[in-house]
Amino acid sequence: MARLSDMIEEFIKALLEESNGQLELQRNELADYFECAPSQINYVLATRFSLDRGYYIESRRGGGGYIRIIRLDMDNNDYIMYLLKERIGNRISQQAAEDIIYHMFNKGIITERESLIMKAAIQDKAIGIPTSLKDNVRASIMKAMLTTILKLRN
Amino acid sequence: MARLSDMIEEFIKALLEESNGQLELQRNELADYFECAPSQINYVLATRFSLDRGYYIESRRGGGGYIRIIRLDMDNNDYIMYLLKERIGNRISQQAAEDIIYHMFNKGIITERESLIMKAAIQDKAIGIPTSLKDNVRASIMKAMLTTILKLRN
DNA sequence: GTTATTGACCTTCTTTGACTTTCATTTTTA
DNA sequence: TAAAAATGAAAGTCAAAGAAGGTCAATAAC
Numbered sequence: 237m238a239r240l241s242d243m244i245e246e247f248i249k250a251l252l253e254e255s256n257g258q259l260e261l262q263r264n265e266l267a268d269y270f271e272c273a274p275s276q277i278n279y280v281l282a283t284r285f286s287l288d289r290g291y292y293i294e295s296r297r298g299g300g301g302y303i304r305i306i307r308l309d310m311d312n313n314d315y316i317m318y319l320l321k322e323r324i325g326n327r328i329s330q331q332a333a334e335d336i337i338y339h340m341f342n343k344g345i346i347t348e349r350e351s352l353i354m355k356a357a358i359q360d361k362a363i364g365i366p367t368s369l370k371d372n373v374r375a376s377i378m379k380a381m382l383t384t385i386l387k388l389r390n
Numbered sequence: 391m392a393r394l395s396d397m398i399e400e401f402i403k404a405l406l407e408e409s410n411g412q413l414e415l416q417r418n419e420l421a422d423y424f425e426c427a428p429s430q431i432n433y434v435l436a437t438r439f440s441l442d443r444g445y446y447i448e449s450r451r452g453g454g455g456y457i458r459i460i461r462l463d464m465d466n467n468d469y470i471m472y473l474l475k476e477r478i479g480n481r482i483s484q485q486a487a488e489d490i491i492y493h494m495f496n497k498g499i500i501t502e503r504e505s506l507i508m509k510a511a512i513q514d515k516a517i518g519i520p521t522s523l524k525d526n527v528r529a530s531i532m533k534a535m536l537t538t539i540l541k542l543r544n
Numbered sequence: 545g546t547t548a549t550t551g552a553c554c555t556t557c558t559t560t561g562a563c564t565t566t567c568a569t570t571t572t573t574a
Numbered sequence: 575t576a577a578a579a580a581t582g583a584a585a586g587t588c589a590a591a592g593a594a595g596g597t598c599a600a601t602a603a604c
Contacts, residue, residue, distance in 0.1 A: 239604095241548060263595055273550045278596065283547085298557025300393035301594035352538050353504060357511040362534035365519065365527060373519060373527065380516035384506050395558065417585060427560045432586070437557090452567025455584040 244270055244277065245284040248305065257307035257390070281305070288321060292387045308386055315343070316386050324378055327371035333358045333378050346385065354381055398424055398431065399438040402459065411461035417449075435459070442477075442489035444496065466499050470540045478532055481525035487512045487532055500539065508535055 244266070251259050267274040285291035285305055292306040310317060319336060334355055341351040356362060358374050365373065398420070405413050421428040439445035439459060449457040464472070473490060488509055495505040510516060512528045519527065 239548070264593090274595080275551080275597080276549065279548070295595060296557080297555070297593085297595045299559070299593045300396075301557075303595075347503075349501075349542060350504060350507060352542065353507060353535050354511075356534040356538040357508075357531050359534055362531045363527060364530045365523060369519060373517060376518045377511050377516045377531070380510040380513055381507050384510040388503055388506060393558070418583090428585080429561080429587080430559065433558070449585060450567075451565065451583085451585040453569070453583045455567075457585075 240270060240272055240276065241280050241283070244272075244280045248280070248285070252305065252307050258304070260302045260304045262301075263303055277303075287383065290317075292383065306387060306390060309390055313386055313389060315340075316345070316382055316389075320379055320382055320386075324375050324382075326375055328375045328378060329371060330358060330360050330374065333374055336378075340385075345389075357381065394424065394426055394430065395434050395437065398426075398434045402434070402439070406459065406461055411463065412458070414456045414458045416455075417457055431457075440489060442486050442493060444493040466497060467540065467543060469494075469497070470499070470536055470543075474533055474536055474540070478529050478536075480529055482529045482532060483525060484512065484514050484528065487528055490532075494539075499543075511535070 247266075247270075248259075248261075251261070263274050263277050266277055270276070281293055281303070285293060287308075290308045290310040292308055293303065294306075295301070295303040323336070337346075337351050337354050337358075340346045341348055346354070358378055360370060363370050363373050363377075401420075401424075402413075402415075405415070417428050417431050420431050424430070435447055435457070439447060441462075444462045446460045446462055447457065448460070449455065477490070491500075491505050491508050491512075494500050495502055500508070512532055514524060517524050517527050517531075
């Protein structure tokens, strides 16, 4: 017997196929359809549609809420995926982050303006908390920005 | 599902477009038109036409009352200076920061891509430290990015 | 022993309605 | 007839209900 998670995964992938790699769905609706707990959907999204696997998820709560799933083009984004999955872990120094940003600009992944804005955001001075945590916060901000860029390049 | 709030927002924005950035309306009339509670209009004004998003509201009660919505139009450099020197102090919430970024995009100070990168950098999730400090770090990052943008413009 | 499933509880955003305040107009009243 | 009171016509406020999605830990299945 096929596992529920797998069935939901297949279902979503079929929808993504039909809809050109981007779709919006209602969590409760989908849970109803599969007669499962709504949180089952979150489980499937977390395990099968993670960033690692090349998907980006955004959602909104409240009336008119939704879950949006975006399939990322991994092939054309090797470098960013490498940065997210391997290069940047829990911590990164300002110098290393700047080098990465500079490199992205050189490769034409981001504009010069974008590179300057990003550099501003990851400066020691901007983060301004005890040094022990700075590199952690920087890594986290850096990954958030990179993830957004990944989405943009789709 | 289309949210009522969004429909009302769009409607008002269209009216503003037609009327050169300033308009007067009757709360009850608009509520009638959308068949909703009058206070729904207040909700839309508070969430979508806030100062941070670049609108100013005045109103008058009683017979012949009205609500006036004014789209603010400040010189872009002045606006950034205002943000740096007055609006953003030591702390700022994610919502307020997002509203400001949205407004800057609307005014053409930054591109959409830049706005998304900036939003990524100031998310709660990206900053990821004790809540008590988040707003401080966000204010600091926000100001660093704005300072860079200001430089770019001169 | 890892992967799935469920359910209880939480957070966010929207919508509604009851009650309040303000202002203009009309009606009383000294 | 001028001040005061009543009336009605707005808009404002706030809390509760409703409508989503999120989290996490306990169990179940493999």
